[in-house]
Amino acid sequence: MTDNTSFQSDKLQRFIFENAAIRGEWLHLTESWQAVLARRDYPARLQTVLGEMMGAVALLAATVKIKGRVVVQIKSEGPVKLAMVECTSDNTVRAFAQWDEDNAIDDNAKLTDLMAGGTMAITIEVEGAKQPYQGLVSLHEESIAATLETYFQQSEQLATRIWLVADQHHIAGLFLQQLPSEQQNKADEQEHWTRISHLASTITEQELLSLGAGTLLHRLFHEEKCRLFEPSAIAFACNCSRERVAETINLLGQEDATQLLNEQGKIEVACEFCNEHYYFDKIDVAQIFSENSISITESDTIH
Ligand SMILES: [Zn+2]
Known part of the structure; x- marks a missing residue:
C-alpha cells in the first residue's frame, strides 16, 4: 500500500479487502468546501452539519454507478430549515443551507434539535430516467x-459504517460496507466484518482530518490485505444558468411575472447553491414570453 502523492486536495479513494468481502472509501474535501463556505456566513454548528452532509453525499455517490446526480436533503421545523447537498457523476459537488438568522445557533446543539422533526431524503437521479429513486430516513439524534x-441498513440491508468529520477547513470521511458474498461460510464473513469495522472504529477525528488515505489505511488495517485504488478528483461546480432561470420564469406564467415586474421593476433570482444573482428586466421578460409564443405558433403550423 502506498500513499498517493498527488497534490489534488479534494479526492475520493476506494479500497477493498482481499481477505474479506468488504469495500471502503476514503474522502477529503478542502477547496470545494471552501467554495461552499465562502458563499454564506454559516454559524459554526451548521458548518459541521452541512460539511458532514457534503461528505455523506460524495461517499454515497461513489457507491452508485450511475450517470446523473445524488442529492441529500433535510427539511426541518428546527432553526435549520433546509440543507441540501449534491454530487454528480462528474464528481462535482455543491451545497447550501437555510436557517433562522434571527436566533443564535448553539455550538453544541444536538442534530435533532437543530433540525427538529427532520427527515433525510436521498434522491438518485439517473439521466434519462423518468422517475428518480428516493429513499427517506428519520434523522438519528447522534449524527449525519x-x-x-x-x-443503508434499511434500503440495501448491507452492514455499513461511516465516519464523517467537518471543520471550517476540511471535510473528511471513511466508509466501510460489507458486500454480499459468495462465500459458503457466513460465520467467517461476519467475523471479518466485526474485526475490520472494530479496527476502523479506533480512528480519531484528528487522524481522519490529517492523514492521507495510504497512511490512514496502513495505521488501521496493517494486518489485513487492503488494496487502495487511484484517487478520483472532486470539485465544486454549480450548473445554474440564465437559461434555466428563464425557464423557471416561463413556468411561473406571464401574469405572475408581469406582476413581479410591476412591483419590483425587475425580477431578481439568486441561485441558492452558488449565490449567483440573475436579473430580468421588462425587455428580458417580454422576450421569454415572446419566445414561448413563437414555439406555440410553430407547433400550431404542424396541424
Ligand atoms: Zn448556481
Missing part, C-alpha cells in the same frame, strides 16, 4: 453518519 448508516 449514523443517519446514513441507518439508511
Whole structure:
C-alpha cells in the first residue's frame, strides 16, 4: 500500500479487502468546501452539519454507478430549515443551507434539535430516467453518519459504517460496507466484518482530518490485505444558468411575472447553491414570453 502523492486536495479513494468481502472509501474535501463556505456566513454548528452532509453525499455517490446526480436533503421545523447537498457523476459537488438568522445557533446543539422533526431524503437521479429513486430516513439524534448508516441498513440491508468529520477547513470521511458474498461460510464473513469495522472504529477525528488515505489505511488495517485504488478528483461546480432561470420564469406564467415586474421593476433570482444573482428586466421578460409564443405558433403550423 502506498500513499498517493498527488497534490489534488479534494479526492475520493476506494479500497477493498482481499481477505474479506468488504469495500471502503476514503474522502477529503478542502477547496470545494471552501467554495461552499465562502458563499454564506454559516454559524459554526451548521458548518459541521452541512460539511458532514457534503461528505455523506460524495461517499454515497461513489457507491452508485450511475450517470446523473445524488442529492441529500433535510427539511426541518428546527432553526435549520433546509440543507441540501449534491454530487454528480462528474464528481462535482455543491451545497447550501437555510436557517433562522434571527436566533443564535448553539455550538453544541444536538442534530435533532437543530433540525427538529427532520427527515433525510436521498434522491438518485439517473439521466434519462423518468422517475428518480428516493429513499427517506428519520434523522438519528447522534449524527449525519449514523443517519446514513441507518439508511443503508434499511434500503440495501448491507452492514455499513461511516465516519464523517467537518471543520471550517476540511471535510473528511471513511466508509466501510460489507458486500454480499459468495462465500459458503457466513460465520467467517461476519467475523471479518466485526474485526475490520472494530479496527476502523479506533480512528480519531484528528487522524481522519490529517492523514492521507495510504497512511490512514496502513495505521488501521496493517494486518489485513487492503488494496487502495487511484484517487478520483472532486470539485465544486454549480450548473445554474440564465437559461434555466428563464425557464423557471416561463413556468411561473406571464401574469405572475408581469406582476413581479410591476412591483419590483425587475425580477431578481439568486441561485441558492452558488449565490449567483440573475436579473430580468421588462425587455428580458417580454422576450421569454415572446419566445414561448413563437414555439406555440410553430407547433400550431404542424396541424
Ligand atoms: Zn448556481
